Amino acid sequence: MAQNDTVTLIGSWSSPFALRARVALHLKSVKYEYVDEPDVLKSKSELLIKSNPIHKKVPVLIHGDVSVCESLNIVQYIDEAWSSDPSILPSHPYDRASARFWAQYVDDKCFESLDAVAGAKDDEGRMAAAGKLMECLAILEQTFQKISKGSGFFGGENIGYLDIACGTLLGPISVIEAFSGVKFLREETTPGLIKWAERFRAHEAVKPYMPTVEEFVAFAKKKFSVQ
Amino acid sequence: MAQNDTVTLIGSWSSPFALRARVALHLKSVKYEYVDEPDVLKSKSELLIKSNPIHKKVPVLIHGDVSVCESLNIVQYIDEAWSSDPSILPSHPYDRASARFWAQYVDDKCFESLDAVAGAKDDEGRMAAAGKLMECLAILEQTFQKISKGSGFFGGENIGYLDIACGTLLGPISVIEAFSGVKFLREETTPGLIKWAERFRAHEAVKPYMPTVEEFVAFAKKKFSVQ
Structure with missing residues (x-):
């Protein structure tokens, strides 16, 4: 091709x-x-x-x-x-390995916790799963602070591979927050991720394709037949 | 660095x-x-x-x-x-994507089935898991026939990324075969993989580091205290 x-x-x-x-x-x-x-x-x-x-x-x-x-x-x-600019993965081998590592962390650990919160059969299980999800997000916050070095995105001034990987968390988290009434992205624990999420949602490469929080929640309520 | x-x-x-x-x-x-x-x-x-x-x-x-x-x-x-030759991943973007896809398949589907066989609590569960593992290996056989195009390895004439990924299956499979008496790599269903496994084990980049089947089995028997 x-x-x-x-x-x-x-x-x-x-x-x-x-x-x-x-x-x-x-x-x-x-x-x-x-x-x-x-x-x-x-x-x-x-x-x-x-x-x-x-x-x-x-x-x-x-x-x-x-x-x-x-x-x-x-x-x-x-x-x-399509190897012309902008590059989505970083150029340096270590930065690429780091981005791949954390993207896999999102897909394995973060989504495992999200699925556990959504699928918990009782309050005890839900609380335990919620705790694990918060731990995962706290680790991602540290990673964001370290990798972004004060710039707006994991990828620096523009969104890159790890931003795209982490962006998938925002819809499911907003649904779980709406259903449970629990805030997972909090100013006290994930201040960097909260601002990152705002920037990510508003980015011109994301906004046309990402449902709003309200649309996600309405979709989930309909799907699970919740009034 | x-x-x-x-x-x-x-x-x-x-x-x-x-x-x-x-x-x-x-x-x-x-x-x-x-x-x-x-x-x-x-x-x-x-x-x-x-x-x-x-x-x-x-x-x-x-x-x-x-x-x-x-x-x-x-x-x-x-x-x-260390970007000098030999390349481990293929050079063409589609071949790279294909190698990454199948390597992930090994880590997700094949190891999931292997773990299920090893961890089954009764014969019924073990048979079901063994069936899934055989399905996975049959799919890998098809993939090998398609990708290798008659050459010795998934990577062509030399071992590459997907060979390295699949090579991890050989030790665990040999242990499960020895414990269960069931052959998972069979001439009737996986003739290409059987020959590939021989070549992989004998390769100069593999042989010094990969335990033999006998060493793997002896290690597993000791680990699980089986006589």
């Missing part, structure tokens, strides 16, 4: 993982067709099953005659296939 | 994940000090805890004054920090 081959992204409006691919494509000014799978957990299109036969999940990036799956993998692919 | 800064690898003799880092360092002819954590599940050195405070797991690569954790991340770091 070549840079000017057709590009299609299969996503889903509310998927925080599909958001990653959209932000990366926007940053690289790639023109693409967007195919939405409105209720991907219940019904999957033939195109999705054919292009991601192993996991059958969004997002999938179809570039010419090949498909790339798994959101972090797609973001790296976009950075390498 | 610079290429000629000191390099230390913290590993553990029987860790299939530490093996990844050793193979990558060998391929790149990097000189390093190897620090073994002989029983890392029970006792962790101060050096390990300090250099991998988040996960406290081997392997950790210490290069000058920075530490890189998580085995696949370390392999990518080695490929980028």
Whole structure:
């Protein structure tokens, strides 16, 4: 496939993982067709099953005659296939390794805790899971302070790989906050992440694709039939 | 850190994940000090805890004054920090994305099935998990036939990123085969992987670091106090 081959992204409006691919494509000014799978957990299109036969999940990036799956993998692919500026991953090998490490931390530890909060069967389990999620966010706060060095994003002056990875947390966190009444991003514990989240949501490569907190909450209430 | 800064690898003799880092360092002819954590599940050195405070797991690569954790991340770091030939990841963006996708498949799906076989509480659970592991290996066989295109390795004529990722499966599979009496790599279902495994074990970048099947089995018997 070549840079000017057709590009299609299969996503889903509310998927925080599909958001990653959209932000990366926007940053690289790639023109693409967007195919939405409105209720991907219940019904999957033939195109999705054919292009991601192993996991059958969004997002999938179809570039010419090949498909790339798994959101972090797609973001790296976009950075390498459209290698002109801006770079999404940092340039130095250690900074790249650090960004990859923390992105994996988001997908493993943070989402594990988020899923545990959402899926807890009683208050005790929910409290324990909430505590773990807060620990994860406190660790991400330290990481932000260390990596961003006073600039606005994990990636420095502009958003990069780790910003895109962390950005997926914001939708699910806002839903859990609305349902539980508990604040997970707090001025006392995660002041840097709170300001980062505002900047991330308002960024021109994010805003067109990321549902607002209100839209996320309305979607989740409808999905779980909560009044 | 610079290429000629000191390099230390913290590993553990029987860790299939530490093996990844050793193979990558060998391929790149990097000189390093190897620090073994002989029983890392029970006792962790101060050096390990300090250099991998988040996960406290081997392997950790210490290069000058920075530490890189998580085995696949370390392999990518080695490929980028010592960028001279041989390349460990393929050069084309799609081939790189494909190698990363399947390496993640090994760590997620294959190891999930391996852990389920090893941790099953009864025969029924063990049979179900064994079936899933066989499905995973059949999918890897297809992938090998497609990617290797008749050459000896996933990476072509020489071992690459996906070979290094898949190589971690061989020790645990040999232990489970020895304990259960069931063959998971079979001539009928995974003929390509059987030959690939022989070549991988015999490769000069692997052989010095990978325990033999007999050593793996003896280690596991001692660990689980099986006669």
